[in-house]
Amino acid sequence: MSQGSFVFSPTALRSMERDKELLERQQNQKRLATPGASSYFLKKEMRERSVASSRGPSQPRALICQDPVVQNALYTGDLEAVRQLFSKGAPANLVIQPQGGDMLWVKERGIWSLTYEQELTTPLHITAGRGFTECLKHLLLRGASVDLAPGGTTALHEACEECQPECAKLLLSYGANANAVNEDGLMPLHVCTEPESIECAKHLLQFGAVVNGRSLEEDDTPLHVACRHGLPDHVKLYLRYGAHLEHHNDEGKSPLNAACSVPQEKAKLGRYHQVCQHLVEAGANVLTQDQQRQSPLHMICKHINPDVTDLLLQHGASVNDMCYGGNAPMHYVLKQVAYKPEHEPERVVQALLNYGAVRVWPGALTQVLKCCCTAPRVIEVLLNTYDRLKITDSWAEAIPPDVFKQHQGFYESVFALTQTPRSLQHLARFRLRNYLEGRLHKVVPKLDLPTFLKNYLLLSFRDYVH
Missing domain, CATH: 1.25.40.20 (Ankyrin repeat-containing domain)
Known part of the structure; x- marks a missing residue:
C-alpha cells in the first residue's frame, strides 16, 4: 500500500x-418491538429528517x-x-x-x-x-x-x-x-x-454554553450538578456567570438542597462546606424546602457535616422544623451516629442544642443509648442538657460489653450518677442555659467570662459527666 x-x-x-x-x-425492528415507545421514536425520526431536509443538502452518511x-x-x-x-x-x-458478548432477551424468539x-x-x-x-x-x-x-x-x-x-x-x-x-x-x-x-x-x-440550561429528566441546572458533586470552583464560576440560586428541580431541590442532600465522604466534607459557603454568601435561602419539606439543615444533619451545620445555623436555619416524615434535624443526626462516628456527630448535636433544639424526651434516652453508644460524646452532650437523670438497669443493658470496655471511663461516670445528684456547677449551667434558651449562641460570646466558662456553657466536651 x-x-x-x-x-x-x-x-x-x-x-x-x-x-x-x-x-x-x-x-x-427494536423500535417496532416496543409498542409504548415505537410511535414516539418513529415520529421523532420523521421530524428530525424533515428539519434536516429543510436546512438543505444533508451531510454524507x-x-x-x-x-x-x-x-x-x-x-x-x-x-x-x-x-x-x-x-x-x-x-x-x-x-x-x-x-x-452479552446475554440478551430476544423478544421475537x-x-x-x-x-x-x-x-x-x-x-x-x-x-x-x-x-x-x-x-x-x-x-x-x-x-x-x-x-x-x-x-x-x-x-x-x-x-x-x-x-x-x-x-x-x-x-x-x-x-x-x-x-x-x-x-x-x-x-x-x-x-x-x-x-x-x-x-x-x-x-x-466562553463559547456560549447556557449556564442555566436544564436537564430534560431531572430539570437540573449545571449549578445543581456542581453542588451535588461538591465542586466549589464550578459553583463560583457558575455564580459569576449568573447561575440561578433558587431554581428548584423536579424533586423540589434548590442548589443548596442539592449540596446538602448527598452522602459525603469524610475526605470531601471540606469541599461541600466551601460549596455551601459560596451559595450562602451569594444569598441562597437556607430555609428553602423540597417536596418532602426537608430543609438543607435536615439533609446535612442526615449526612453529618458539622461545618455546614454551623454555617446554616449561623445564617438563620430553623432548628426545630419538621419534615413530612415528622423528623426534626436532631432526629436525622441521631439516626446516623452509629454509621458515621468519624464525621464528629457530637459537634452537630452540640450545635443544634446550642441553637435551641428541643431535647430528647427522657423516656427515649434508653433507645438513644442503643443507637449512639459507640459515640460517647454524643451521649455526653445530650445528658448535659438535663438537671437530673433517672438511670435504670435498661441503660446498662443498652450498651454492649465490648463498647462499655472501649469507653469504660465515660460510662462509669454515667452510672455513678445512679444514686448521686448532678454537681452544683452543672446545675448552674443548666439554669443559665434554660434562661437563655434560643439565645445562647448570641449571648454567651458577649459575656464577660473566661473562655473555658463560655465553652462550658456551650456544652464543651470533657469525656465524662458529673
Missing part, C-alpha cells in the same frame, strides 16, 4: 455500507467500521497511523462499532441468546475522550462532523466527562454545539462532574 492511498478498498467500503444498512434494520486496525490506531492515539488511515479524501465520519451489545462511537469521541489532541485535530481537518452522535452523545460531552479541556476547546473552536443534549437529556456542562473538569466548564461558557 502506497503512502498516499487509503486503507479501505472498494470491497471494504461496500461491506461497511451493508453493515450500516443491517444495523438500521435491527434498530427499526457515516460509514460503519469494525476494522481492528482502525480502532487500534484511534484507541492508542497513534498519530502517524491516524494520518495514514485518514488521509486526504478518506471518509472521516466513521461510526466505530466495538463489540462484546422468546429466548435468551448470546449476542453482541453494540455501542456506537466515532473517531472524534475516542480521541476527544482520551485526550489525543493532535489526532482529534487531524480528524477535524479531514472534515469529521463535530456534532455527530451515533451513540446518543457528542464528542464534546465525551471530552468534558473525561476532563480533557484541550480537546473540548478544540471541538468548540471547530463549531461544536456547547448546548448539545445527549440521550440522557444532559448538556456538556451537566457532565462536568469532577474537580478536574473546571477548565472544560470555562471553555464551554
Whole structure:
C-alpha cells in the first residue's frame, strides 16, 4: 500500500455500507418491538429528517467500521497511523462499532441468546475522550462532523466527562454545539462532574454554553450538578456567570438542597462546606424546602457535616422544623451516629442544642443509648442538657460489653450518677442555659467570662459527666 492511498478498498467500503444498512434494520425492528415507545421514536425520526431536509443538502452518511486496525490506531492515539488511515479524501465520519458478548432477551424468539451489545462511537469521541489532541485535530481537518452522535452523545460531552479541556476547546473552536443534549437529556456542562473538569466548564461558557440550561429528566441546572458533586470552583464560576440560586428541580431541590442532600465522604466534607459557603454568601435561602419539606439543615444533619451545620445555623436555619416524615434535624443526626462516628456527630448535636433544639424526651434516652453508644460524646452532650437523670438497669443493658470496655471511663461516670445528684456547677449551667434558651449562641460570646466558662456553657466536651 502506497503512502498516499487509503486503507479501505472498494470491497471494504461496500461491506461497511451493508453493515450500516443491517444495523438500521435491527434498530427499526427494536423500535417496532416496543409498542409504548415505537410511535414516539418513529415520529421523532420523521421530524428530525424533515428539519434536516429543510436546512438543505444533508451531510454524507457515516460509514460503519469494525476494522481492528482502525480502532487500534484511534484507541492508542497513534498519530502517524491516524494520518495514514485518514488521509486526504478518506471518509472521516466513521461510526466505530466495538463489540462484546452479552446475554440478551430476544423478544421475537422468546429466548435468551448470546449476542453482541453494540455501542456506537466515532473517531472524534475516542480521541476527544482520551485526550489525543493532535489526532482529534487531524480528524477535524479531514472534515469529521463535530456534532455527530451515533451513540446518543457528542464528542464534546465525551471530552468534558473525561476532563480533557484541550480537546473540548478544540471541538468548540471547530463549531461544536456547547448546548448539545445527549440521550440522557444532559448538556456538556451537566457532565462536568469532577474537580478536574473546571477548565472544560470555562471553555464551554466562553463559547456560549447556557449556564442555566436544564436537564430534560431531572430539570437540573449545571449549578445543581456542581453542588451535588461538591465542586466549589464550578459553583463560583457558575455564580459569576449568573447561575440561578433558587431554581428548584423536579424533586423540589434548590442548589443548596442539592449540596446538602448527598452522602459525603469524610475526605470531601471540606469541599461541600466551601460549596455551601459560596451559595450562602451569594444569598441562597437556607430555609428553602423540597417536596418532602426537608430543609438543607435536615439533609446535612442526615449526612453529618458539622461545618455546614454551623454555617446554616449561623445564617438563620430553623432548628426545630419538621419534615413530612415528622423528623426534626436532631432526629436525622441521631439516626446516623452509629454509621458515621468519624464525621464528629457530637459537634452537630452540640450545635443544634446550642441553637435551641428541643431535647430528647427522657423516656427515649434508653433507645438513644442503643443507637449512639459507640459515640460517647454524643451521649455526653445530650445528658448535659438535663438537671437530673433517672438511670435504670435498661441503660446498662443498652450498651454492649465490648463498647462499655472501649469507653469504660465515660460510662462509669454515667452510672455513678445512679444514686448521686448532678454537681452544683452543672446545675448552674443548666439554669443559665434554660434562661437563655434560643439565645445562647448570641449571648454567651458577649459575656464577660473566661473562655473555658463560655465553652462550658456551650456544652464543651470533657469525656465524662458529673
